[in-house]
Amino acid sequence: MRTNSLKPVYFSLGVALLLQMLPWSGVGLVIRPEFILLTLLYWALRAPHLCNIGTAWFAGLVVDLITGGLFGQYALAFALTAFFAVSYQRRLALFNIWQQAGYVFLLLVFTQIIVLILKLFSGGEIPGWEYFFPSISGILLWQFVIFSRINIDGRSNKA
Amino acid sequence: MARALEHQHHSGFFIRGPSATARLFFFAVLSLVLIATDARLHYLVEVRQGFIALLHPLQVIANAPLSLAENTGEYLHTQSTVVKENIQLKTQSLEHAAELQRFRALETENERLRNLLGAAQSSNQPARLAEILHMGRDPFSHKVVVNLGTRQGIIAGQAAIDETGVVGQVTRVYPFSSEVTLVTDKDLAVPVQVERNGLRAIAFGQGRDSTMMLPSLPANVDIRKGDKLITSGIDGVYPPGLAVAEVVLMDTTPDSPFAHIVCKPLAGIEKHRQLLLVSIPKTERPLSNNAMESPAATRTKKVAPAKRHANQ
Numbered sequence A: 001m002r003t004n005s006l007k008p009v010y011f012s013l014g015v016a017l018l019l020q021m022l023p024w025s026g027v028g029l030v031i032r033p034e035f036i037l038l039t040l041l042y043w044a045l046r047a048p049h050l051c052n053i054g055t056a057w058f059a060g061l062v063v064d065l066i067t068g069g070l071f072g073q074y075a076l077a078f079a080l081t082a083f084f085a086v087s088y089q090r091r092l093a094l095f096n097i098w099q100q101a102g103y104v105f106l107l108l109v110f111t112q113i114i115v116l117i118l119k120l121f122s123g124g125e126i127p128g129w130e131y132f133f134p135s136i137s138g139i140l141l142w143q144f145v146i147f148s149r150i151n152i153d154g155r156s157n158k159a
Numbered sequence B: 001m002a003r004a005l006e007h008q009h010h011s012g013f014f015i016r017g018p019s020a021t022a023r024l025f026f027f028a029v030l031s032l033v034l035i036a037t038d039a040r041l042h043y044l045v046e047v048r049q050g051f052i053a054l055l056h057p058l059q060v061i062a063n064a065p066l067s068l069a070e071n072t073g074e075y076l077h078t079q080s081t082v083v084k085e086n087i088q089l090k091t092q093s094l095e096h097a098a099e100l101q102r103f104r105a106l107e108t109e110n111e112r113l114r115n116l117l118g119a120a121q122s123s124n125q126p127a128r129l130a131e132i133l134h135m136g137r138d139p140f141s142h143k144v145v146v147n148l149g150t151r152q153g154i155i156a157g158q159a160a161i162d163e164t165g166v167v168g169q170v171t172r173v174y175p176f177s178s179e180v181t182l183v184t185d186k187d188l189a190v191p192v193q194v195e196r197n198g199l200r201a202i203a204f205g206q207g208r209d210s211t212m213m214l215p216s217l218p219a220n221v222d223i224r225k226g227d228k229l230i231t232s233g234i235d236g237v238y239p240p241g242l243a244v245a246e247v248v249l250m251d252t253t254p255d256s257p258f259a260h261i262v263c264k265p266l267a268g269i270e271k272h273r274q275l276l277l278v279s280i281p282k283t284e285r286p287l288s289n290n291a292m293e294s295p296a297a298t299r300t301k302k303v304a305p306a307k308r309h310a311n312q
Helices: A007-021 A027-033 A035-046 A053-067 A072-086 A097-121 A128-148 B020-041 B044-077 B079-117 B288-311
Strands: B125-135 B143-146 B159-161 B166-173 B178-182 B189-194 B201-206 B227-229 B243-252 B261-263 B274-276
Touching: A007 A035, A007 B044, A027 A128, A035 A053, A035 A072, A035 A097, A035 A128, A053 A072, A053 B044, A053 B178, A072 A097, A072 B020, A097 A128, B044 B125, B143 B274, B166 B261, B189 B243
Parallel strands: none
Antiparallel strands: B125 B143, B125 B274, B143 B178, B159 B166, B159 B274, B166 B178, B189 B201, B189 B227, B227 B243, B243 B261
């Protein structure tokens, strides 16, 4: 069964935005996963006709707004990630859960590297290894969502 | 675009519309243009303010669980802790009252002496209490967002202090909130003075370990471990005499002409929920009406470059 309604996409993106905007601090802030990016990847891999590069770009722009950084850096990173997610989406349906998770993890790290490069260009400094914690917590959250079968249409599980 | 073509989506296996590469190219160019516009031309300040104001209700919702938990926690404070705290506060206030009396006497004396000398009056700077809404979203920039904005008369550049010292400076204002960059951020510099000998220097944030450093000072500089740094006040932003940091490391290496000085901020940078935002002092002029006009002058100065661009 395919989903053809845009409502769940935007609803889940809204929830992800709210999670991202919670007043995180301390350790929580460092390991906070990128909720919006995970939601985007989920929809881009499951229903690319509903959530494509444009959606990712606009979501990235919202992330730029709430982080208060330069306009367009998260937008560019999210659009690039969505491009790789969408272009290998059909092949990914043949993979099993662990291979899919590996691919998603690569995409998460890729996004962070793009953001890091853009930040370095605009005068940031090289952060420590804890910069990549959100990717690790992100992939753990991804596994949790996949295994708890929230909103899974069966296709990705059977494969 | 995908939505318009949805009636054709029986199998839905192939994505219609422009190819992924074309989409990527379009959005990549768009974001690069945005980055360049934001970084170099600063045209997007108003756009950002508008969108942040739109997101404000969402922010209030996101903050609701935490503030609810805090309120319940406060409500359930046991009586003994309240009594203990009350006693502590009373003794503290008594001590402060004694100090305040001395301070008042000194202030009047100082004023008289200044009048005698004919020097400019040092104005007292009004401050407003702001509450921290949340830490910055980016854990690698040292910023906090507080609950006062342009609607409450906050302007960019104001100093943020707490009861022990300088916390940072307001760097961006939105209608209902504003962003305070902490002294430990890499982009913030504070003009300081060593309390012991009056030596002037500029302290920069290090961007990590919540420490600051004093770069470009010669190796034979008279700074020791344990020295207290206070604001010098020559920048006209921070009121003079506020504690900033304490030197924790003073190191000289034979191969460098400069001393390696690391200091630790004295203010509770990451502990408090409240800050004081100090107004920028009006420039001291002999005529009082000139001083009244200075905020208006800064405002027109900000608008002027945009006008010039429009004319060209």
